[in-house]
Amino acid sequence: EDQVTQSPEALRLQEGESSSLNCSYTVSGLRGLFWYRQDPGKGPEFLFTLYSAGEEKEKERLKATLTKKESFLHITAPKPEDSATYLCAVPNSGGYQKVTFGTGTKLQVIP
Amino acid sequence: EPEVTQTPSHQVTQMGQEVILRCVPISNHLYFYWYRQILGQKVEFLVSFYNNEISEKSEIFDDQFSVERPDGSNFTLKIRSTKLEDSAMYFCASSGGQNNEQFFGPGTRLTVL
Numbered sequence: 001e002d003q004v005t006q007s008p009e010a011l012r013l014q015e016g017e018s019s020s021l022n023c024s025y026t027v028s029g030l031r032g033l034f035w036y037r038q039d040p041g042k043g044p045e046f047l048f049t050l051y052s053a054g055e056e057k058e059k060e061r062l063k064a065t066l067t068k069k070e071s072f073l074h075i076t077a078p079k080p081e082d083s084a085t086y087l088c089a090v091p092n093s094g095g096y097q098k099v100t101f102g103t104g105t106k107l108q109v110i111p
Numbered sequence: 112e113p114e115v116t117q118t119p120s121h122q123v124t125q126m127g128q129e130v131i132l133r134c135v136p137i138s139n140h141l142y143f144y145w146y147r148q149i150l151g152q153k154v155e156f157l158v159s160f161y162n163n164e165i166s167e168k169s170e171i172f173d174d175q176f177s178v179e180r181p182d183g184s185n186f187t188l189k190i191r192s193t194k195l196e197d198s199a200m201y202f203c204a205s206s207g208g209q210n211n212e213q214f215f216g217p218g219t220r221l222t223v224l
C-alpha cells in the first residue's frame with residue numbers, strides 16, 4: 001500500500017531561521033509528488049509538482065527537491081506569513097486518480 | 112485566476128438526514144475529486160470522477176455516498192443518511208489532466224448532530 005510519512009510533525013522557527021521539511025514515500029512507480037500548503041480551515045493550496053529524482057522547484061522562499069525515496073521542502077529565511085501546515089502527496093501506483101496525503105508538518109514562524 | 116468554489120461553507124445536519132455538498136470545478140478541467148479531512152487528521156481521498164463516471168473510489172466511499180455532475184458546471188457529493196462520524200471538512204478538487212496537479216476548493220465543514 002502506498003504510504004507517505006512527513007517529519008517533523010511540528011516545527012517552530014524564528015523569523016529568518018532556515019530549515020527543511022521531510023516527506024518519505026513508499027510507492028511502486030512514482031508518477032510525481034505534490035507539495036501543498038494548508039492554512040487552518042482552508043483547502044490545500046498547490047505549491048509544486050516534482051516528477052523525477054534530482055528535480056528541484058522554487059517559489060519565493062520555498063524550494064522542493066526529490067530523491068528516489070524522499071522529498072524535502074527547504075524554507076529559506078522564513079517569515080511569519082509562511083506559517084501553515086505543509087502537505088506532501090503522491091498519486092497512487094495505479095495513476096493519478098487517487099492521491100495519498102501525508103499528515104503534514106505544521107510550521108510556525110515566530111517574529 | 113480560476114478557482115474551485117464550494118457551497119455551503121458550513122452545513123449542520125441531524126444524524127440520518129441526507130446532505131448534498133456542491134462544487135464548481137475550474138471550467139476547463141476534466142477530472143474531479145472529493146476528499147475529506149476529519150479535524151486534526153490527514154486529507155483522505157474519497158472518489159475521482161471523469162467522463163461522467165466514477166474512475167476510482169476509496170473504501171470510505173460506501174453505498175451511502177454518491178457523486179453527480181448534473182450539468183456542465185456543478186459537481187456534487189451526496190451523503191444519503193449521515194452518521195456522526197461523517198463530521199469533517201469535505202474538499203472538492205479538479206485537475207486539467209490525469210497527470211496534472213489538483214486544485215482544491217475552500218471546503219465545506221459538515222457537522223452531524
